[in-house]
Amino acid sequence: MFKQLLVPVALIGALAACQPPSAGGSKELVERIEKLEKKVEALEKRPAAAAAAPREAPPPQTEAYKIPAGDSPVLGAKSAKVELVIFSDYQCPFCSRIDPMLRDVVKDPELKDKVKVVFKQFPLSFHKDAKPTAKAALAARDVGGDKAFWDFSEKAYANQRALTPENYSVWAKEIDINVAKFEKSLKDNDAKFEDIIKTESELGAKEAKVRGTPSLFVNGWELRQRSVDGVKQLIKEKNLGG
Numbered sequence: 001m002f003k004q005l006l007v008p009v010a011l012i013g014a015l016a017a018c019q020p021p022s023a024g025g026s027k028e029l030v031e032r033i034e035k036l037e038k039k040v041e042a043l044e045k046r047p048a049a050a051a052a053a054p055r056e057a058p059p060p061q062t063e064a065y066k067i068p069a070g071d072s073p074v075l076g077a078k079s080a081k082v083e084l085v086i087f088s089d090y091q092c093p094f095c096s097r098i099d100p101m102l103r104d105v106v107k108d109p110e111l112k113d114k115v116k117v118v119f120k121q122f123p124l125s126f127h128k129d130a131k132p133t134a135k136a137a138l139a140a141r142d143v144g145g146d147k148a149f150w151d152f153s154e155k156a157y158a159n160q161r162a163l164t165p166e167n168y169s170v171w172a173k174e175i176d177i178n179v180a181k182f183e184k185s186l187k188d189n190d191a192k193f194e195d196i197i198k199t200e201s202e203l204g205a206k207e208a209k210v211r212g213t214p215s216l217f218v219n220g221w222e223l224r225q226r227s228v229d230g231v232k233q234l235i236k237e238k239n240l241g242g
Contacts (some may be wrong), residue, residue: 074117075119081114084118085120139168155171
């Protein structure tokens with residue numbers, strides 16, 4: 001098990017070595033790699049029984065969580081009765097893999113106009129670029145509406161290694177919203193966006209027991225099979241209509 005953990009660390013080190021000396025953050029990356037190596041060494045010293053101890057499974061959900069859509073960005077028909085809510089983090093690699101599925105849901109012949117996707121912000125504390133990117137996505141929405149929000153989100157997920165203020169402006173231009181207005185909104189509404197992120201993160205943690213990302217719910221029921229077919233199955237299983 002621990003030999004497998006060492007492989008990604010070695011790969012990260014190899015990639016870091018390929019960076020030119022002028023590349024920003026190389027020193028920080030080396031320090032992070034060293035910390036990872038120390039953690040792996042500590043894990044290797046643990047007794048095998050303790051390392052292999054199974055995690056306690058979460059209790060089965062017995063009723064739908066109450067997750068109001070509120071004023072969160074919507075993808076698909078706003079009149080749709082079935083809500084697929086996602087709590088997401090722009091720096092989370094698993095969230096980037098889920099994003100295309102969300103778009104497939106609202107295009108699916110059986111689900112189109114019946115299911116809408118509602119986006120809730122849930123940036124994790126150890127992803128330093130997640131919250132700034134969330135604010136940038138909200139600024140894009142402030143200028144260009146929900147379409148701009150989802151277009152910006154798509155850019156961010158596709159470029160997770162390049163989540164920088166400079167690229168936020170580049171992406172704003174690429175999704176055809178006014179860059180000057182975008183940058184002004186991002187600056188002027190920082191406290192407002194901070195509050196939105198805090199509120200949505202607290203909602204997820206308190207009402208839906210969200211601990212990681214992505215976390216998805218269909219009309220309050222956790223979606224474990226994260227696919228278009230999984231959405232259809234859960235709708236049928238819980239008799240959610242739509």
